[in-house]
Amino acid sequence: MKDFVKKLFQASDLQHEIMPAVISSRIRLARNLSDSKFVKYACRGDLRAVADRCEKALLSYPSLKNSDVINMSDLQEYERMALVERHLCSQEFIVDTNEARLLLADDRLISVMINEEDHLRAQVFQSDLNFRGMFDKINGIDDHLSKNLDIAFDAKYGFLTSCPTNVGTGMRASVMLHLPALVITKQMNNLILAVQKLGFVVRGLFGEGSEAQGNLFQISNQQTLGLSEVDILSRLTQIIKSIIDYEMNAREIVKKERMVWLCDFMGRALGILRGCYLMTSEDAINGISLMMLASDLGYLPNALRNDLAQILMKIQSSHIQVLANKLLSDSERDIKRAEIVRDFFATVPNLRFH
Amino acid sequence: MDKCQFCGKPATVHMTQIVNNKTTVVRMCNECATKHGLFSKEELPFAMLSSLGEALFAGIRQNLSTQGLICSKCGCTPMSFKETGRLGCPNCYRDLKLLIDGIVDSSQKGAFHKGKKPKSQTTVEVEKILEKEGLSDSPANGNTSRRRRKNSPRSKLEELGENLSNAIKNERYEEAAKLRDEIRKLKKSEGEES
Numbered sequence A: 001m002k003d004f005v006k007k008l009f010q011a012s013d014l015q016h017e018i019m020p021a022v023i024s025s026r027i028r029l030a031r032n033l034s035d036s037k038f039v040k041y042a043c044r045g046d047l048r049a050v051a052d053r054c055e056k057a058l059l060s061y062p063s064l065k066n067s068d069v070i071n072m073s074d075l076q077e078y079e080r081m082a083l084v085e086r087h088l089c090s091q092e093f094i095v096d097t098n099e100a101r102l103l104l105a106d107d108r109l110i111s112v113m114i115n116e117e118d119h120l121r122a123q124v125f126q127s128d129l130n131f132r133g134m135f136d137k138i139n140g141i142d143d144h145l146s147k148n149l150d151i152a153f154d155a156k157y158g159f160l161t162s163c164p165t166n167v168g169t170g171m172r173a174s175v176m177l178h179l180p181a182l183v184i185t186k187q188m189n190n191l192i193l194a195v196q197k198l199g200f201v202v203r204g205l206f207g208e209g210s211e212a213q214g215n216l217f218q219i220s221n222q223q224t225l226g227l228s229e230v231d232i233l234s235r236l237t238q239i240i241k242s243i244i245d246y247e248m249n250a251r252e253i254v255k256k257e258r259m260v261w262l263c264d265f266m267g268r269a270l271g272i273l274r275g276c277y278l279m280t281s282e283d284a285i286n287g288i289s290l291m292m293l294a295s296d297l298g299y300l301p302n303a304l305r306n307d308l309a310q311i312l313m314k315i316q317s318s319h320i321q322v323l324a325n326k327l328l329s330d331s332e333r334d335i336k337r338a339e340i341v342r343d344f345f346a347t348v349p350n351l352r353f354h
Numbered sequence B: 001m002d003k004c005q006f007c008g009k010p011a012t013v014h015m016t017q018i019v020n021n022k023t024t025v026v027r028m029c030n031e032c033a034t035k036h037g038l039f040s041k042e043e044l045p046f047a048m049l050s051s052l053g054e055a056l057f058a059g060i061r062q063n064l065s066t067q068g069l070i071c072s073k074c075g076c077t078p079m080s081f082k083e084t085g086r087l088g089c090p091n092c093y094r095d096l097k098l099l100i101d102g103i104v105d106s107s108q109k110g111a112f113h114k115g116k117k118p119k120s121q122t123t124v125e126v127e128k129i130l131e132k133e134g135l136s137d138s139p140a141n142g143n144t145s146r147r148r149r150k151n152s153p154r155s156k157l158e159e160l161g162e163n164l165s166n167a168i169k170n171e172r173y174e175e176a177a178k179l180r181d182e183i184r185k186l187k188k189s190e191g192e193e194s
Helices: A003-011 A044-059 A077-085 A131-148 A180-184 A188-197 A229-257 A259-275 A281-296 A304-314 A317-324 A330-346 B030-035 B054-066 B078-084 B097-107 B119-132 B144-149 B152-169 B173-193
Strands: A022-031 A068-071 A101-104 A110-114 A120-126 A171-178 A200-203 A216-221 B013-019 B022-028
Touching: A022 A131, A022 A229, A044 A101, A044 A110, A044 A131, A077 A317, A110 A131, A120 A131, A131 A229, A131 B119, A171 A229, A171 A281, A180 A188, A180 A229, A180 A281, A188 A200, A188 A229, A200 A229, A216 A229, A229 A259, A259 A281, A259 A330, A281 A304, A281 A330, A304 A317, A304 A330, A317 A330, B152 B173
Parallel strands: none
Antiparallel strands: A022 A120, A022 A171, A068 A101, A101 A110, A110 A120, A171 A216, A200 A216, B013 B022
């Protein structure tokens, strides 16, 4: 296993305070150099020059000086995919790896994609809803970059991006929510429409175009122009807080009105997780999602919630291949995944419904 | 032989139109072509449109408005933007403004940036404001020596100026506006005194 991957697996297992329904939040800023062509139109030489300048500027920021900078073309495809599974880079970033470099801060909570569709896409992660703290962090990096690089900016359009839909703040803030009760009570479609009307988007686990698995949804801002960063973040926080309220209400309703069904549903799921020898990632994610709900509701020890979030990461296809250090076929992965899941859930106590 | 699409007579005129990468072929006889204004120079592009449908018309209109736009720095055109979905360079925002405004209008709710500015940009702006308010430390400003002669109100001014500069740097604009007004008031009262 490459050193950085080893480090990645050790350091980024988020140990955090448990906040029901919130898995993680993220802020991303898109920036470009004013004197260079955007990535899609630039030649390899231009891209290398841009990458060198950006890398130098980033590494001169005190809290990033111990970061790893990874040349994406040096990695195996499954290693790149594992970075996507950790949300450290985007799916588009691993398609064209021409002079694409990824900077990973040593705490693995900040990553910067160099030469994705914009020259710079810096993101910061956290496991709760503290947007203020996260924005301060990324804003510090952004200020440092704009002092050291000539960033493309226009008084009317704001920060200029390769796609005009990101122009303005260039900021995308998103929160990953775990909403099993809203799925069980079939409220998600209504919620998605309501959120859309407010100018925000609901997506699946891996952003644009991805399906919702394991009752996990990403909610993010669509509008980037005409609102300040603080406005966007406070609106998103309000929306997230009310979604969490809806989810908590729905959990109470399910407990009250469909308790036997819920016990049966969770009990069977735990049975499968303990007894499986072949398991697809979709089945694993859905099963683990139910166990997370059980832990939130107190049917499993609350302390398990962090371990469950970690196992959710480990059962993803590319993570399994990175751990095995080789490319595996679908069925080989299903066998390995079942092994991981079986071993973990063998240590989990039985569900206790009060 | 092909038949005229309008009257069924043998077609003598074949017109191919390419709009938004869609090719439409219209075949007609001489009479119908004249009737639809194909041979009249003034009406040439539009005479056909009623029969080609409103959708096509909208496409042409949109294309005409952005036709001929090209970025002078990278050569990006509305067509290349349509193909890739991405612009070529920061200068495209200036040279393809018409195209950008259309996209921004349909994808964003606001038309003007209200968020933060690059730090370098803010610093330049702070200097401008300080200069305008006569608080710049630059020798060119000429009032530095005068400022240091008088003790109390001048030092108060200096302090306010420093606070103003910090407020703008940290994007506390409401506070900055208050400080600016306070500075103006102080300067005015000082002017009256002397």
